[in-house]
Amino acid sequence: MASVAWAVLRVLLLLPTQTWSPVGAGNPRDCDAPLASALPRSSFSSSSELSSSHGPGFSRLNRRDGAGGWTPLVSNKYQWLQIDLGERMEVTAVATQGGYGSSDWVTSYLLMFSDGGRNWKQYRREESIWGFPGNTNADSVVHYRLQPPFEARFLRFLPLAWNPRGRIGMRIEVYGCAYKSEVVYFDGQSALLYRLDKNSLKSIRDIISLKFKAMQSNGILLHREGQHGNHITLELIKGKLVFFLNSDNAELPSTTAPVTLTLGSLLDDQHWHSVRIELLDTQVNFTVDQHTHHFQAKGESSYLDLNFEISFGGIPTPGRAWEFTHKSFHGCLENLYYNGVDIIELAKKHKPQILMMGNVSFSCPQSQTVPVTFLSSRSYLALPGNSGEDTVSITFQFRTWNRAGHLLFGKLRRDSGSFVLFLKDGKLKLSLFQLGQSPRNVTAGAGLNDGQWHSVSLSAKWSHVSVVVDDDTAFQPLVAVLIDSGDTYYFGALYERSCEAHKHRGNPSGLYYIDADGSGPLGPFLVYCNMTDAAWTVVRHGGPDAVTVRGTLSGRPRSAASFAYAGIPLSWWVGRTNETHTYWGGSLPDAQKCTCGLEGSCIESQYYCSCDAGRNEW
Ligand SMILES: *[C@@H]1O[C@H](CO)[C@@H](O)[C@H](O)[C@H]1NC(C)=O
Ligand SMILES: *[C@@H]1O[C@H](CO)[C@@H](O)[C@H](O)[C@H]1NC(C)=O
Numbered sequence: 001m002a003s004v005a006w007a008v009l010r011v012l013l014l015l016p017t018q019t020w021s022p023v024g025a026g027n028p029r030d031c032d033a034p035l036a037s038a039l040p041r042s043s044f045s046s047s048s049e050l051s052s053s054h055g056p057g058f059s060r061l062n063r064r065d066g067a068g069g070w071t072p073l074v075s076n077k078y079q080w081l082q083i084d085l086g087e088r089m090e091v092t093a094v095a096t097q098g099g100y101g102s103s104d105w106v107t108s109y110l111l112m113f114s115d116g117g118r119n120w121k122q123y124r125r126e127e128s129i130w131g132f133p134g135n136t137n138a139d140s141v142v143h144y145r146l147q148p149p150f151e152a153r154f155l156r157f158l159p160l161a162w163n164p165r166g167r168i169g170m171r172i173e174v175y176g177c178a179y180k181s182e183v184v185y186f187d188g189q190s191a192l193l194y195r196l197d198k199n200s201l202k203s204i205r206d207i208i209s210l211k212f213k214a215m216q217s218n219g220i221l222l223h224r225e226g227q228h229g230n231h232i233t234l235e236l237i238k239g240k241l242v243f244f245l246n247s248d249n250a251e252l253p254s255t256t257a258p259v260t261l262t263l264g265s266l267l268d269d270q271h272w273h274s275v276r277i278e279l280l281d282t283q284v285n286f287t288v289d290q291h292t293h294h295f296q297a298k299g300e301s302s303y304l305d306l307n308f309e310i311s312f313g314g315i316p317t318p319g320r321a322w323e324f325t326h327k328s329f330h331g332c333l334e335n336l337y338y339n340g341v342d343i344i345e346l347a348k349k350h351k352p353q354i355l356m357m358g359n360v361s362f363s364c365p366q367s368q369t370v371p372v373t374f375l376s377s378r379s380y381l382a383l384p385g386n387s388g389e390d391t392v393s394i395t396f397q398f399r400t401w402n403r404a405g406h407l408l409f410g411k412l413r414r415d416s417g418s419f420v421l422f423l424k425d426g427k428l429k430l431s432l433f434q435l436g437q438s439p440r441n442v443t444a445g446a447g448l449n450d451g452q453w454h455s456v457s458l459s460a461k462w463s464h465v466s467v468v469v470d471d472d473t474a475f476q477p478l479v480a481v482l483i484d485s486g487d488t489y490y491f492g493a494l495y496e497r498s499c500e501a502h503k504h505r506g507n508p509s510g511l512y513y514i515d516a517d518g519s520g521p522l523g524p525f526l527v528y529c530n531m532t533d534a535a536w537t538v539v540r541h542g543g544p545d546a547v548t549v550r551g552t553l554s555g556r557p558r559s560a561a562s563f564a565y566a567g568i569p570l571s572w573w574v575g576r577t578n579e580t581h582t583y584w585g586g587s588l589p590d591a592q593k594c595t596c597g598l599e600g601s602c603i604e605s606q607y608y609c610s611c612d613a614g615r616n617e618w
């Protein structure tokens with residue numbers, strides 16, 4: 001009987017473009033209390049420990065208990081130290097120290113944070129994708145102030161480099177304070193309606209601030225309408241926030257189109273983002289995370305005539321309380337303030353100003369699917385296959401702005417070849433490589449590099465292989481192979497630069513893909529690596545053009561690299577001193593795109609940077 005080997009995951013190939021500023025958060029001046037030292041040992045966990053006295057519970061700053069700090073079993077880049085703060089806190093600084101009286105310290109590390117301990121976000125340090133500066137000896141403490149702070153319950157320290165004459169060794173502290181959080185959850189069929197007090201003086205300036213965490217890429221965040229078609233609407237559309245403002249009198253011939261302003265992208269990443277809207281007649285300041293845009297509607301009237309009702313999460317149809325004219329929001333709102341009024345608190349207390357429509361609840365559920373972001377062209381995910389099964393079925397979702405990149409790699413039964421699922425020119429391709437045969441390809445879908453989620457399903461049964469993208473494109477050629485991973489499926493980039501690198505990984509002789517120049521212009525190619533030889537040999541597989549190369553292929557550094565692999569989440573450029581920058585000419589640090597991308601003025605608007613559209617300009 002055939003059983004099914006399957007794997008389901010969502011693959012996030014691009015990071016969110018911004019970190020947020022703490023709108024309405026506590027005053028950073030008095031938000032410096034040590035948070036980790038008071039926690040019990042059980043709040044600390046880690047990837048591994050060298051011995052029971054090197055456990056994560058011994059990683060509190062300036063303590064000397066146990067062996068004097070946390071040290072993992074093996075010192076490599078796959079280790080982490082995690083702290084559970086017990087609840088979401090505002091975190092303003094971190095500090096690190098090596099293991100007490102040892103030669104074990106970490107010289108550079110990454111910091112990740114998470115609400116629930118599953119969906120992690122990397123804290124981006126200024127303009128750099130590199131790690132945080134760590135220690136240079138075992139005992140001095142290195143502080144790092146987080147600008148901006150973040151809110152999280154879980155933190156992870158990931159050592160990147162350590163004393164070459166010692167091991168990974170860490171003691172840490174986290175500084176911050178309590179974070180006040182009122183949340184409301186909309187299931188995509190619910191909304192809150194807030195009735196403003198008609199008798200109170202109309203405030204001159206309206207200020208709306210909130211944070212949102214979106215589970216889906218489309219939905220109404222807020223809406224207020226008035227006489228003559230005047231309205232303001234904030235809507236999430238394909239992961240971007242769009243602010244609509246119409247101040248024209250609909251009964252007169254319209255002289256201008258309604259004003260719309262779009263900010264952000266990939267905001268549906270299930271992480272918190274902040275929004276602040278300041279409205280003075282038709283003048284608007286619109287801030288998403290840290291990016292503010294100022295604009296003014298140039299309609300007939302500079303006066304916005306709005307009703308005394310504002311809805312959040314959806315636009316209720318008048319008269320029919322549970323129907324919505326637009327797609328409603330699915331996700332959570334937090335700390336929602338309208339001119340200083342805490343809307344969520346009013347809703348919780350069932351105040352008469354608030355009408356709840358549909359199923360509204362006051363806690364934010366953790367998502368069941370967790371996206372995985374590939375941070376470098378070397379990042380990949382290896383999942384166990386099911387050796388010897390007749391049927392293989394793999395489904396996952398991905399998103400990327402890259403036109404080319406690798407999604408999945410696996411071997412054919414009994415090492416008779418391999419298959420690669422990859423993007424090329426925005427299309428999904430499956431290539432089957434078999435010994436002694438030219439590669440066979442299947443293509444499906446188009447325009448898949450639009451930054452939206454796409455679902456992929458690959459199945460192989462007997463000699464049929466099918467690839468389905470977004471449920472509407474399928475190809476089912478007959479191929480005389482069985483896809484049987486034998487041991488492992490690799491998601492994301494999976495290319496060593498050379499056979500030598502494969503050898504270092506302990507791989508035996510066989511067919512391998514190598515990518516000689518990393519994210520350069522050369523694609524990866526299939527080679528035979530003969531591991532028996534001390535100086536390895538590369539034999540290009542597949543016919544008369546077989547070549548034998550001796551020595552090491554070396555990649556030439558490029559001064560500017562655009563997206564080349566699906567495995568690279570960012571576009572970046574390499575500076576004169578080989579430092580990596582995630583922003584481009586004129587753009588804000590950490591925006592991970594060019595100025596034109598932020599302002600939507602790129603030559604081809606779907607790309608972040610003009611150079612991504614194949615142009616020479618940024
Ligand atoms: C927008 O921000 C600027 C600068 O902070 C401020 O001067 C202006 O009054 C703001 N406009 C509105 C409508 O709040
Ligand atoms: C309302 O939502 C909560 C939490 O999301 C859920 O447990 C409950 O079953 C829902 N109720 C209805 C009537 O849909």
Ligand SMILES: *[C@@H]1O[C@H](CO)[C@@H](O)[C@H](O)[C@H]1NC(C)=O
Nearest residue numbers: 429431432438439440441442
């Ligand atoms: C399949 O794709 C590979 C490269 O991906 C190419 O070399 C080969 O010619 C293609 N085969 C066919 C039959 O199109």
Ligand SMILES: *[C@@H]1O[C@H](CO)[C@@H](O)[C@H](O)[C@H]1NC(C)=O
Nearest residue numbers: 509528530531532533537539
């Ligand atoms: C691998 O290298 C060894 C030593 O040079 C040689 O004897 C052997 O034939 C090679 N194998 C292949 C498949 O090229």
Ligand SMILES: *[C@@H]1O[C@H](CO)[C@@H](O)[C@H](O)[C@H]1NC(C)=O
Nearest residue numbers: 555556557575576577578579
């Ligand atoms: C930058 O990297 C290249 C290649 O790795 C190296 O040859 C060069 O010396 C480096 N330059 C600096 C300034 O570190």
